[in-house]
Amino acid sequence: MSKLPRPDMTMSGPVVAAIAVVLGAGVTAGLDLALLWWVAVIIGVVVAFGFVAWAAPLIPDERGAGSGGATEEGTALHKTLVVPTALLLAVVSGLLSAWLLDLQLQEWAAALLGGAIGAALAFLLFHRLSAMLALSFAAVFAAGILAIAVTAAVLYFSGITPLATFERMLEYGTRPNSMVQIINDGVTYYLAAVAVAIGFKMKLFNIGVDGQYRLAALLAAAVGGYLVLPPVISQFVVIVTAVAVGGVWAGIAGYLKVARGVSEVISTIMLNSIATGITAYLLTEGRLAVEISTNNIGTPPIPESGWVPGIPATFLGSEREIFGLIFLAVAVGIGYWIMLNRTRFGFELRATGQSKTAAEASGVDVKKMVFLSMLFSGMVAGLVGLPQLLGSSHYYALDFPTGIGFIGIAIALLGRNHPVGIVFASLFWAFLNQAAGILPFDGIPQEIAVIAQATIVLTVVVVYEVVHRWGRRYEQQQIGRQLGQTTETTPEPAAVSHGPEHGSDEGDDSVPGRSKEDGTDDKSGGEAQ
């Protein structure tokens, strides 16, 4: 891209972005006439990306990565990893949005919009994707490919053709009804994963989400079923009950950890089992349960005024409804993000998670933090059962879904505890579950989905760990090199020093003592869990 001639002028960022979008959309629309829509989108986004890359040096420097990440652009890491990752991400998101829009719009319009979205993202990603984030994405991609390979191998060795199986899953998983199911499951998984992630951010393992949500759902269902309240108030009371029960149940573990030093891993596991016992005890006829059908007992159904209405999914082409409590999940996600990044509590939480001693030394009350984060984790966990309870089943019976807490752990790991990452992870998880539902009809065990899920969790954490370590070492080399440079020469004008001709093959010399720093830093390589 640096070989192409450039006009001797500057362009402002928004102008480049606008041209890129027009270019992407135009190329896509044009090619759509001759080629398949997805080929057109890919080419359109790639062209737009090429233009963005070409125009990048023309943009005056107040934009771009110059503000935060010093001089990330132009380094070898940036060229070999960040740019391709940005390109891949732009293409994938363009394709996905085109495909989603295709359900609503004409094919050409969807392709055009997809191209435009892809191009806009190409501009954003090219300029804003930081090396660390790109590394994370690359790790997830690599792990995904590894997991697919392992799954294919498992299928192959059991005498099943992998490609046909994947195709079948993809076809079934993208049917309208399947997609509604995926979204609904995803909402539940999302809440569970956020509950787990709050603890993870602090290096607290709340394995007890499972027990917390089941107990909370049972008691909330009982409250909703036995107390007949006016509309809005009923839902409110049910939700508050669930939050309170979840919070109390997790609070026990938090208290034991803080006051008595009991490992939260063990205490939450015990509390899970005890919750199972209490639910079994309460869910018998004569206590909280009534007969629901011939061999099922549950709490009395919540009257219709206490339900949360669903959202009709006609825009996906399905008759079914999306849980109305999806908005609750969105609110929880936003609240989680705000809490982490915009409040003192969140700052202290992350600080404690990264180094307990440093946090303590700077005046953070670690014990209070442990207790509160456990409490918040449990409160969110209390919400997990509600979309199902208020949106679909309306009572808590023997067949209420169990084990979502453990799924939440896996999803939080997959989404790297990030509020947006968890969204994709939970949708992906739900997709695998749903898509595998067709396999038994072909005589293929649907547990292949579970194998795929477990493999992807393992590979993601392993690959992320490795990539993260490389990234850190590389970053330190860069810093060392830069320190060496700035002491030798006076800094050049920034616009020039960003050019790719600089700093790419300077050799591997570095400041002394760097390798030592590497060694010490490797140990903390896993802190971004």
Place this chain on the structure above:
Amino acid sequence: MSQELNVMESVTKRRPKGWARWRVLTLLMAVFVSLAGLRVITGQDMLTDAGTVRTTLTFAVPIGLAGLGGLWAERAGIINIGLEGMMIFGTWFGAYFAWSFDNPWIGLIAGTMGGMLGGLMHAVATVTFAVDHIVSGVAINILALGAMRYMSILIYSDIPGAGAAQSPVAPSFPTLNVPWLPEALAPVAQSGTFLISDLASLVIGLTTRMSALTLIAILLIPITYLVLWKTTFGLRLRSVGENPDAAESLGVPVYTLKYIAVVVSGGLAGMGGVFLAVVASQIYQEGQTGGRGYIGLAAMIFGNWRPGGLAMGAGLFGYTDALQVRGGGAAIHALLLLLAVVLLVVAVWQVRKDRKGIAIAGFLAAVVLLLWYFSTDSLPRELATYSPHVATLLVLSLASQRLRAPAGVGKQWRASRS
């Protein structure tokens, strides 16, 4: 000077020499005597009869084996929450190979190997790649559940009596009996005398119909103690768990030892799985492990990362499980009385130590338990099932500040050369 004096004082304050060695035995005897007393007072013969002893062993062995697995791993600094998954591997492979070769010993080997495979995965993730230990363990648990169901569907689909959730009936291990002792002791056991008949029941329970694998499992506890505490290898392995940096600087092969420990850990958990599948039920069933891997871990923490304490923890779980399975809602109800008395003793003890908060809490809990005991006749079945879990929580919260985990446990350690 004054510091030295202080050190001297704290040493002399300790308990007499040799106490540590006999502590486990003393505690066991105290528990046994109080149970015998409880039996006499409440008239619940089920508390100590031979059947209960046998059932206790059956339930305690898998938990104990899982706990031993946890002990090996954690002594080398690796938290192994994947024990549950490794047990699942053990149940499946144990049942499958025992059935297909019609030989339980091949099942034992295969199940142990299956567990070791899980351990190896955990070791690769946590030792080589320094992934967070709990993350890797959770992933292994998910994987084991899915993979074994997948295998069941593939293999058992055409076999009558088997399917996705269970295997065909597998042959079991031979049982061992001591020839004439039980018959001789039977009248003594039935006499109902305090302590003597209880002891007789204990001996009868231990000498009749004991599975060979049970014996092996019981022997593994002293073997683990000897290997980990009395050999150079064990010392090195534990040093890796306490301070890997120091161990490495002395030339101890840290990675190798961690690998060995985690693989052995998986093998022991797998053996626990074989016991569940081949001895306890003679069949592989999905969900058979029922969280025993986790409970084994709890038993190990309960036992302060020591084999003897771990055996006691496993025994506690096994005992309450046994009472519950034998239909002993009433017997477990009797245990409430014991628990109340123990809590009262703890409360008095804490008053002497001038810790009023705990003393009051203990006292209140004891009063509540006593009220509960006298106002009901039996414990609801659903709650009785989970009494061991409540007991674990109670014990951990009362004793956890005296427990000491290996100093380097859970650390994502990497060798300094890399």
